[in-house]
Amino acid sequence: MRDDFRLSVEWESISASEGDEIRATWARFSLLVGAYPVTRVLDANTKSYRDHILIPLYPIAEWLVAHWWQLLYEPQAPWRPSYDRRHNLRFGREGYLFPDLWVESLDDTVQLTWRASDLSDTVAFVGSGSLSISHEDVRQSLVQWIELVISRLEQADIQDTFLQREWQAIEQVDGEEKEFCIACARMGMDPYQVPKALAEQVVHAGRHVPTDCHLEFFSALQLEDVASAANDVAKARDGLACQMVDLSSLAALARGKPKDITVAGTEPWEQGYRLAAWLRQRLDARSDPLPDDAHLSRLLSLDQLPIHQSYETSRHHWLDALAECNDAHLGGVMTASPHPTGRRFAFGRALCEMLADPCATTLVTTARTARQKRNRAFAAELLAPAEWLRQQHLDSYIDLDALQSSAQALGVSEHVVSRQLQNHHIGYVAWDVA
Amino acid sequence: MRATRRHRPMRRQLTGQPGSDEYRQAMAQRAHYVGSVEHKDVPSFAGNPPRPRPDATICDRSLSHRQADITNWLRHGILNGHFGTLMEGDFPRYVWYQDNERVYEGRLVNREQGAYKGYPLESDEWPEGLGVDNA
Numbered sequence: 254m255r256d257d258f259r260l261s262v263e264w265e266s267i268s269a270s271e272g273d274e275i276r277a278t279w280a281r282f283s284l285l286v287g288a289y290p291v292t293r294v295l296d297a298n299t300k301s302y303r304d305h306i307l308i309p310l311y312p313i314a315e316w317l318v319a320h321w322w323q324l325l326y327e328p329q330a331p332w333r334p335s336y337d338r339r340h341n342l343r344f345g346r347e348g349y350l351f352p353d354l355w356v357e358s359l360d361d362t363v364q365l366t367w368r369a370s371d372l373s374d375t376v377a378f379v380g381s382g383s384l385s386i387s388h389e390d391v392r393q394s395l396v397q398w399i400e401l402v403i404s405r406l407e408q409a410d411i412q413d414t415f416l417q418r419e420w421q422a423i424e425q426v427d428g429e430e431k432e433f434c435i436a437c438a439r440m441g442m443d444p445y446q447v448p449k450a451l452a453e454q455v456v457h458a459g460r461h462v463p464t465d466c467h468l469e470f471f472s473a474l475q476l477e478d479v480a481s482a483a484n485d486v487a488k489a490r491d492g493l494a495c496q497m498v499d500l501s502s503l504a505a506l507a508r509g510k511p512k513d514i515t516v517a518g519t520e521p522w523e524q525g526y527r528l529a530a531w532l533r534q535r536l537d538a539r540s541d542p543l544p545d546d547a548h549l550s551r552l553l554s555l556d557q558l559p560i561h562q563s564y565e566t567s568r569h570h571w572l573d574a575l576a577e578c579n580d581a582h583l584g585g586v587m588t589a590s591p592h593p594t595g596r597r598f599a600f601g602r603a604l605c606e607m608l609a610d611p612c613a614t615t616l617v618t619t620a621r622t623a624r625q626k627r628n629r630a631f632a633a634e635l636l637a638p639a640e641w642l643r644q645q646h647l648d649s650y651i652d653l654d655a656l657q658s659s660a661q662a663l664g665v666s667e668h669v670v671s672r673q674l675q676n677h678h679i680g681y682v683a684w685d686v687a
Numbered sequence: 688m689r690a691t692r693r694h695r696p697m698r699r700q701l702t703g704q705p706g707s708d709e710y711r712q713a714m715a716q717r718a719h720y721v722g723s724v725e726h727k728d729v730p731s732f733a734g735n736p737p738r739p740r741p742d743a744t745i746c747d748r749s750l751s752h753r754q755a756d757i758t759n760w761l762r763h764g765i766l767n768g769h770f771g772t773l774m775e776g777d778f779p780r781y782v783w784y785q786d787n788e789r790v791y792e793g794r795l796v797n798r799e800q801g802a803y804k805g806y807p808l809e810s811d812e813w814p815e816g817l818g819v820d821n822a
Contacts, residue, residue, distance in 0.1 A: 270723060319698055347792075349742060349744070350744070372744065373745065376741055376742060433690050
């Protein structure tokens with residue numbers, strides 16, 4: 254078991270308990286995330302703390318398997334229906350106590366978040382916290398947890414439970430089917446409950462959207478939009494194909510960036526801020542505003558910003574921009590945003606992708622994946638640098654006039670300025686304070 | 688990419704196909720509530736002595752000797768179609784009963800006999816689609 258996410262199990266024999274799989278898997282169970290036991294409780298009966306709970310492990314193990322794909326591959330999307338039920342282990346408890354523990358994928362890492370709760374009159378989970386752990390480490394720990402319970406069932410000669418059947422099916426998934434399961438999971442769907450017609454649309458989209466874009470594509474969508482979204486991508490790419498311009502100056506910048514500028518293990522927004530700061534320094538922009546397209550294109554040694562208008566057909570807005578750059582360094586950006594500030598911000602996000610992770614095709618979406626968090630932070634810091642905001646000597650609570658004035662000077666939306674002020678602890682806008 | 692051919696029922700969601708009245712009546716007649724001593728802190732129909740586990744929800748003591756009533760709740764849930772899609776043998780794994788602002792989940796513990804135990808749910812654990820009318 255990995256150090257950062259550790260399970261401790263001491264099997265207990267509890268004969269007076271109903272249900273074969275329940276009775277067989279009683280255990281003194283503790284779970285460590287980092288150094289903290291998230292199963293730490295205050296027991297009012299004994300008036301003391303303990304780090305373990307005494308529960309049957311079958312229900313939680315079954316819940317892990319039932320939500321396996323979404324648990325590990327759905328991005329943070331708390332606005333999606335029933336999101337908590339797929340990502341908070343408490344929902345697998347079946348009448349036993351279990352901590353509020355969220356498991357949320359951030360692409361290469363998984364964020365584990367726990368909070369204090371009291372589900373009974375006598376026992377309360379204490380402590381709250383959050384930790385990011387590598388995706389593979391979490392996956393392996395969950396695999397070991399599930400297999401521990403299955404092994405216990407087999408020792409008790411219990412076969413053919415839902416847990417055992419479903420886990421066997423997951424283990425037998427091959428590469429092509431796994432792609433489908435992950436794609437569905439990224440949309441918040443259980444791949445084993447997708448209607449046939451929609452499954453065909455998912456496969457069709459998977460075959461026609463560039464593979465490099467699959468993570469960002471499916472993470473931003475609702476299942477019913479997958480066909481129209483694939484169409485949006487195709488139309489945007491077709492539209493760009495006849496409007497490609499020379500982006501060799503951007504390619505040169507990408508080649509010249511320090512290798513450690515986007516270091517794995519740091520938060521995605523930190524990577525975005527660092528990359529933007531490096532670019533400004535590299536181009537001797539200091540913290541000067543870039544209030545319009547002309548300023549930004551001059552800085553980047555482009556004749557004009559390579560932004561073109563696209564139109565979405567999906568019912569739900571999901572695509573902020575699509576960027577292409579081929580081997581000859583010809584490319585451009587399609588964006589659906591009609592407003593100058595929105596277009597420039599979308600371009601800023603696409604620029605981050607072209608610098609940090611040059612690919613032939615890049616999607617800038619509404620999803621909360623690590624990549625989209627990085628490019629949002631980059632664009633915000635490039636276009637509304639924190640240092641410039643500090644230099645304005647704004648009050649701690651900023652009124653709307655000052656906000657509007659700053660946004661105008663920078664050529665960004667008031668929302669971007671507000672987020673920069675808050676995220677860099679410069680101040681708060683009156684509307685952010687309830 | 689290739690779509691999976693496997694399909695499986697949702698575990699804890701109201702079934703959209705509860706079957707005929709006769710089907711539900713036959714199922715309800717056989718289903719019964721046995722409880723489980725680890726959820727009891729007083730002597731009860733589930734067994735004596737009680738064996739409360741500190742980390743199991745403890746049942747309302749007023750229900751300790753109301754096995755017949757709770758069995759009726761269980762059967763009421765089945766007759767109303769308030770059970771999940773996941774079946775084990777002839778019985779649904781989960782059945783739900785709503786009593787005003789409280790929802791109880793019945794969980795199958797013996798698929799041959801149709802025996803269930805139960806526990807209250809927090810409001811955010813209620814199965815989706817469970818209505819208010821449970822008369």
